[in-house]
Amino acid sequence: TSNTITTRSTATTSTSTTPGFNSTMFITASGDTMYLSAESGSTSSSNNESGNCSSRRQSSNFLMVETAREITFKEIIAATNNFSDSRRVAEIDFGTAYHGFLDNNQHVLVKRLGMKTCPALRVRFSNELQNLGRLRHRNLVQLRGWCTEQGEMLVIYDYSQSSLLSHLLFHQN
Structure with missing residues (x-):
């Protein structure tokens, strides 16, 4: 799981690996909408890292998390x-x-x-x-x-x- 927490001045990222599942979470402290993307699949490494990253972005499903x-x-x-x-x-x-x-x-x-x-x-x-x-x-x-x-x-x-x-x-x- 990869979590990214962003405020107006700082960002914090923590990463851990779960076989078969990747996720990304963006949290904004300024009250903006947050998005959570998740995709299932193999976590095996690839020689073509940029190609792998591109295909992940294309297949990601975004879920909107409501803000106040x-x-x-x-x-x-x-x-x-x-x-x-x-x-x-x-x-x-x-x-x-x-x-x-x-x-x-x-x-x-x-x-x-x-x-x-x-x-x-x-x-x-x-x-x-x-x-x-x-x-x-x-x-x-x-x-x-x-x-x-x-x-x-x-x-x-x-x-x-x-x-x-x-x-x-x-x-x-």
């Missing part, structure tokens, strides 16, 4: 049934979390920050979008988007059906 996007307030209202109590998941620091389904049937968690209770949340909101939009890890929920329409500060994540981390850590039965 601005989501309309109308779509969030529809997903959460107008922030209905039946869609409420939890009370969180400075707000409330709701679950729902976006127009593309993606199950999401909508974190509604209570701007009226704490104006300093604008900085926290901005930091959360900047930092979490860059992270990709199998143990983290993925940031899907945000909304700032109608004076709201909404952060949208993939919905995780597993228990909350605090429940797993502190309420083991």
